[in-house]
Amino acid sequence: MSEEGDTYDVLYVGTRGGKVFKGILSNDPKPHVALREWFPERGEPGFGAGVGGGFLSCAPPVPKSIYGTPFVYDGRVYIGTYDGKVYAIDAQEMTTEINGWAYPEKGDIGPIVGSPVVEDGVLYIGSSDGKLYALDAESGHEVWPQPFQTDDKIWATPAVHDGVVYIGSFDQNLYAIDAETGTENWRFETQGGIGSTPLIYNNTIYIGAFDSKFYAINLNGTEKWRFDEADSWFWVKAVVYDDIVIAGCLDHWVYALDAETGDKQWDFETLGQIRADPVIVGDLVIIGSKDDKVYALDAGTGEAAWPAPKTVDGHIRAPLFAGEDTVYVYTTAGTLYALDTDNGKKLWEQVTREP
């Protein structure tokens, strides 16, 4: 989910059905959301070739599912689709016809699972073909002489900091790439695939991997510390609050670690896998779990802040989005919830029926 607006808030949601919903949040006369949707043209020549649905193939074409979060930048919404296309959509009109583009124009670059990130007019996005692409956000043209190649799929979202792009790959490496040239500065090897986005805080990169370890890495690529008490994969982006790095894990636990030393400050068990990126709202860390509940914890102590976790309809896999005193949650049942961060009460819900 992404937000942009002048006099009102706008939420953009990508769905597994391949649609982007634009939700205009209004409080007049009462809180409600007006939806507009966009979906890519279907059935273009060569659609999904090589992934299914090519010439003579009886296989169903690969869906244009959107797993990543739309990125809003300079009047456009950017998304990557599972059938291997990157789209720039006009944020106002919700179309690629005006002010938009699609990359590549023909064919595809393999399933895209991660989200795009735009920094200084350049869009960075990884794909299952193992490449990280840098595209001009205005035109959609390639910026680097060639995409940066890793040895396995890229399902993670890149992070850009100080002229360096950081991206994890299923080849078990975290790469630091020069944002201007697309050349490798260094790589840090873990013992598992990397599917999460790096968090950069105080000149340190924080990232978890499928080897069930959480790493703190210096900006020169050396290891600062690692946390290895988890029992399953880390597949979400960590958040930071007052020098405490908070990461959810597929072992159902939330771990809060000292940013400098990696010592555990507190932990909290939910009843499901944590696959959605948490958010910090004020002094709270809000977490969505596969047990279909939203938890609000005191970020400093890990104590539950709401009387009870809020139960929603469907699993929570999409990153949570924080507004002012509001947290937005999108579920696999295709329902968008707005929850009051003070007590977890539902302010409103909007059913899109798109998982």
Add this chain to the structure above:
Amino acid sequence: MTELWNVLLLQPMLNFLIVLSHVLFSSFGLAVIALTIIVRFIMLPFTLRQIRSTKAMTTLQPKLQEIQKKYAKDKQRMQQEVSKLYKEGGVNPLGCLWPMLIQLPIWIALYQSVLRALAASPEDLLHLSQNLYPLSIVHQAVPMGSGFLWLNLAIPDSFYIMPILVGGTMWIQQKMMTAPTTDPKQQSMSRTMLWMMPLMFAFFTMQFPTGLALFWLVSNIIGIVMQYFITGWGGLEVTVQRWKAILTRAPAPPTPAPVPLSPITETPGAPVPTTEEELAPQEARQEKRPEHGKSGSKRKDRRRRHRTRPKRARHSS
């Protein structure tokens, strides 16, 4: 029930597949081949039993048909005669069924393991994470690379080579298992099965990830080898002979006539033939004989001379 299935069958097989992949140079393709061979080897006693039971049932078919024909109006007597025939032949009609039933869950689990391990989408990978043992070797191996030879095991083969291979090997296996029969109904059914199964699996191969097609292909090849060592070329004998004839430029053997119905007045209690020689269709055996005899050779020579003469005549004129 699902939990029990996962714990007892799916998870052990899935995790073993992942460990195999790690050991075999991080190649998921090699892991699929190895696991299929291992599972096939473990299931060998059941497979042998199934093949032998099927073979014995096939041998009794002519007599069975004769009984059905003879006692068509007396169902009770027919039942009695059929039971008697089975008893005398030492055959249990369900004998070929239960080894198959035992194998079925194993095949389903293997199929699911291959599909799950590939984890093409985020949902699949999330699901895979729930079925992994807490072993570092397992967690280090996933997500697994899907490249193997020219193939991407996570998607259907875009060159359509695998559908042809899977369909072709399945046709060979089906053909080997098909016994000649005079019953038009059975003939029609055999013909349908001979083409339907391979075409169906070739179609599936175009739909499913190639990792699964690799499992079907290896399984078919192993099946063909096993079938060959137990029953020989079976229904494929004539085709093989024809190909041999084409390759050696020798005359092709004539198509064998279907097995005639055996009279049911044969000595009751006669042992069910079990050796390959005994089980070979009578006509096929009859055909083989002249090839070894002198007269047969003479006839062949005469045929060859007849064929070559006109050619020479044309050249000379």
